[in-house]
Amino acid sequence: MSVAAIGAGTGSKQNEPPQKTGRAWLPYLLLLPAGLWLLLFFALPLVQLGATSLYDPTGSLSTGYAMTWSFGNYPEALDAYKWHFLRSLGYAAVATAICLLLGYPLAYAIAHRAGRWKNVLLVGVIAPFFTSFLIRTLAWKTILSDNGPLVEALRTLHLLGADGRLLATPTAVIMGLVYNFLPFMVLPLYASLERLDQRLLEAAGDLYAGPVSTFWKVTLPLSMPGVVAGTLLTFIPATGDYINAELLGTPREYMIGNVIDSAFLVRLDYPQAAALSFLLMAVVLLVVFVYVRRSGTEEIL
């Protein structure tokens, strides 16, 4: 390059590679379909939703909605459903923690101990996606039902009282969340643990770190990107989920997703539904922001 530039003499444009100028628009062209898609199906609906959340709360489908910049919709909605918000965050946090505890050993085993069964096990993790989310959750309804063998066994073992039940309890909702979101935890953990250099574990052992110490000082810190990605991919959709609470719980277990669902489709209170949606987004963004800052993964990445 520099040799050619010297040979070319004093031309002021010699630093610009000539072929590249003609294709400067190429990256934008490649971004165009995705950009249009985002604009049509994300940005515009988001603006629309934001506008809806500020409509006159006294309006209805029959009388029509007036844009009155009713910011009061937000504190009202938050006040009315703060327990649903807290319940959603609580259920999602517990489910995420259980997913992490179950998913980490599983992902580690698949990445480093499975040998030639690795691909079979990975397919096993993904296989539930071949049937619908709804059908699988309905199946849990059968498994957890009061007359089912599981409840019967737990009663026999006195782990449940004589009239104890699983269905329609917070336990059932959390179990459903764990089941449905476990693959979202396992896959990023697997990707992260798969890259873990076994030689680093040998080195830790050589430097007097026992298995426990090696895990805390080497394995876990090096898999933090996977832990962060997995917890986010589990926590965010679990917070907004409403299927599990709907099918495996009762109104006492309803999460914020159920409230939004009914506000939009049953009560037809569009301004409140939109305000709740925005509040949920804000809460999730806040939690995620604090979490990512706290976990300090930018150093690892």
Added chain:
Amino acid sequence: MSGDLRLTNVTKSFGPFTAVDDLTLTVPQGAFFALLGASGCGKTTTLRMVAGLEEPSAGQVTLGGTDITRLRPYQRPVNTVFQSYALFPHLSITENVAFGLRRKGVKNVAPQVEQMLSLVQLDDFGGRRPHQLSGGQQQRVALARALINHPQVLLLDEPLGALDLKLRRQMQIELKRIQTEVGITFVHVTHDQEEAMTMADTVAVMNDGRIEQLGAPAEIYEFPATPFVANFLGQSNLLAGTGGLARSGDDLSITAHGSRFTVPAARSRATGDKIYLGVRPEKLHLVTSEADVPSGFQHLTGTVTDSSYVGVSTQYLVRTAWDTELSVFAPNSGLGGSLPPGAEVTVAWNPAHAFLLDRLDGAGDATHALVEERA
């Protein structure tokens, strides 16, 4: 000795493959010991068994009289410098070096880390991450991280393999200096014979899971024990002959390719009649006529087929009457002229520089170095 590392009848098999075969070896305390061999000869497996990263299929490993065969790696007073360095990417250089001390519960690690970083001349690098360092610097961090624990034995698994030639030479001298300074037993695994000879005071040449020869570098080089050693550690002209037991006085009288030669009996390792007569290429002298052969030297005649000028010497190939090409290294000392290909020459050597080895029945001349790839 109290701190000797001793391997007794150690065998390691991976399924049907025997990587290390009934190996018995003693490394004296404070020695710089090199395990030299081609890839796949079992040298790294041997090292890993000492580190505790592989468990021997049979045999015993003792250190200073204590049986450590079944101890986990973290229970052994042994540290390793890995071929890949295996530095922890999420820790700073300081924390990498301090890792072992922290695991042992040492509270104030800073002075020792500082001292160790200065030993490997990386004083101002403590705050950096491994990926911000060059290969040679990472290598020195790996060394410091192992040495700071004052192991009884330091194991080095081809630690210089990833460095370029110049840096490798520099690090060889550096490692030797540090070993002298700290006085810890070093067991160094390498496939680079020059590296082994430069650094180690004892070299064990391994082949097929066994030790072919063990001794001081000069001793092995001057009087190799097997044809493998003769052509792995440097290069030798091995001529097939007979008469390994034909003793006359202090000499053995042998026949090779129709000519008779003598070799001092002390320079023979032959146990049967079939022998190799070996002479190192630099021990061969080229003269233009038989009249110029120094007295007491032996000789044969041939034709120069190739000459390569390599700076310090010129390497000739001389074809004998029976079509074997001998290697001859002539120093470029300015005394002799160069010989063109096609020249008729006489190749002469001092019988005290020749050696006799056992030869397998039917094996022919062997005059080429066993080429090992450079990592």
